[in-house]
Amino acid sequence: MSSVKDWTASVIKQAEIDKYLDGGKDFIDEEQIFADIEKHKNPDKQQVRDILQKSLDIKILTPAETATLLNVEDPELLHEMQEAALEVKKKVYDNRIVFFAPLYLSNLCVNSCKYCGFRAENKDEVRHVLTMDEVRDEVAAVIDEGHKRMIAVYGEHPKNGADYIAESISTIYSVKRTTPTGNGFNNIRRVNVNAAPMEIADMKKLWRAGIGTFQVFQETYHRGRYAELHPANTVKGNYRWRLYAMHRAMEAGVDDVAIGALFGLYDWKFDVMGLVHHAWDLEKHFGIGPHTVSFPRMQPAPGSFLSEHSPYIVSDEAMKRVVSVLRLAIPYSGLIVTARENPVLKRDLINHYGCTQTDASSKLGIGAYAKKLKQEENPDKVQFMLGDQRSLDEVICELANDGMITSFCTAGYRCGRTGDKIMNLLEKGVEGKFCKLNAVLTFREYLNDYASPETREIGEKLIARELQEIENMPFFTDKKLLPTFRSYYDRIARGERDLYM
Incomplete structure (x- = not known):
């Protein structure tokens, strides 16, 4: 040009x-958005709790359900929303x-x-x-x-x-x-x-x-x-x-x-x-x-x-x-x-x-x-x-x-x-399991290569808890993932890099 x-x-x-x-x-209907926000003011407690349960089932909320949560002002419900949000995060991403x-x-x-x-x-x-x-x-x-x-x-x-x-x-x-x-x-x-x-x-x-x-x-x-x-x-x-x-x-x-x-x-x-x-x-x-x-x-x-x-x-x-x-x-x-x-x-x-x-x-x-x-x-x-x-x-x-x-x-x-494959795995809580293993492997790399003495000390305690948790999770035993994971972890500890599940 x-x-x-x-x-x-x-x-x-x-x-x-x-x-x-x-x-x-296009998909942004401003009148509908404003109407949803106005319509769902002062939501019923049970209605809010039903919506939270849908989130915990890892299902995307409708705009109307989202508007309901946006209108929550009750301190007790706000606390329940926070707890549910954290539980959703842990369920999907640990x-x-x-x-x-x-x-x-x-x-x-x-x-x-x-x-x-x-x-x-x-x-x-x-x-x-x-x-x-x-x-x-x-x-x-x-x-x-x-x-x-x-x-x-x-x-x-x-x-x-x-x-x-x-x-x-x-x-x-x-x-x-x-x-x-x-x-x-x-x-x-x-x-x-x-x-x-x-x-x-x-x-x-x-x-x-x-x-x-x-x-x-x-x-x-x-x-x-x-x-x-x-x-x-x-x-x-x-x-x-x-x-x-x-x-x-x-x-x-x-x-x-x-x-x-x-x-x-x-x-x-x-x-x-x-x-x-x-x-x-x-x-x-x-x-x-x-x-x-x-x-x-x-x-x-x-x-x-x-x-x-x-x-x-x-x-x-x-x-x-x-x-x-x-x-x-x-x-x-x-x-x-x-x-x-x-x-x-x-x-x-x-x-x-x-x-x-x-x-x-x-x-x-x-x-x-x-x-x-x-x-x-x-x-x-x-x-x-x-x-x-x-x-x-x-x-x-x-x-x-x-x-x-x-x-x-x-x-x-x-x-x-990626794409639809990872979305399906995320919704079922499966991808998070693989991510947990790979998080430990990459954290091991960081502790070995870059961590300050203070971070390494704290990180070693954390990674030990993670390893114990992995050993005790039936998913990893049932899927026969532990032998490969243990091998990769030991190899990284000895100096290899970029091994993943």
Whole structure:
């Protein structure tokens, strides 16, 4: 294309929106959402308990059932919801917490989102797209922390389009680092992607490059508010192009997709309902819902007045409600809480409300990992400010002390347990059993190769309890999994790496 303007005009393919519409309408019926929220106020206790039981059976809730839970105010029922959310999490995912690192590869963007530091009008932002050599340097620094999973993040711009993303995915996978103890090598085993919505042909390029989960956040599902925040003359200003990004990804072969909303842009109850409607429409078209659901809360962004003065700022207590309702409404999906949140709230959401994934040692600046820069040292290259800048080891140590076992497992993806296969296994509580074994194997790697003395001491006690629990679970005996697991565990303890069930 001759210019960024020409490229921008060519991005949206209307036919790839229209094919998913039902009678010309999309799946967000605002009148119905508001009506459901209003209709189900002051819910009956037994009705709420019946809904909780449905969640415990690992069945996705209807929008009406979700609205009922959103309207619960009774302290006793709120406590029962929290307990049920945690029980659902343990039933599907056990006591695992999966870690990843975000890698921002570019802050070039053609869009004008009013809450974002990357928006095109922000003249204070120093723009840069990582070269492949710089990508290798960044990935090496991330691996040296002990990470094995990554979410690669890109702005929307022709210089970081599908071809660049595909090349960078391959580059990330190519980096291998000798472990500090000299026991083999460590590498990134799963590259998920957070990028702009794409046409089906471009999504196929990412699939061929080995993309893990594809993640696009709708930001807010409310059309009017969406239009206020995303000018109509930008690519992102097209609400439906973004709304059906996951549908196009699924059609292209990417069978693990992730949805989310940026809480603080609009009323949190409405956007929870939007996420549930999104999950239902994916189920309707493809038979499976989102692999993960995210609920980032808006944080201060350089040069953005709105990011600190939105009329919809979400309190800590409301965030706990968001997480508990999402865990109950879409029980099979992973829930991601990020380093946007402060350490106290993040720990609470993991331990008591059912979150299953988080990041640590995160740096949002372009090129910040290799240069070991904190966000205060490069605020001109970050999208927003973080609430938790602790190292991976510090967060692992804290959660291990809470009885949560760290997992870097990527086995399911490499064994073909993705898409509809993994959803079926999650609903039946089977995938969590394999994940428990692989969590122990990857935690053993981390303790051997990267853990501080304090983390190793706490981790050894935790892993001993996990091993005892595994030995006593009939599932592993019945499926004849224990001999292989024991062999892999011993081999990893002796220095082998990347063995999985």
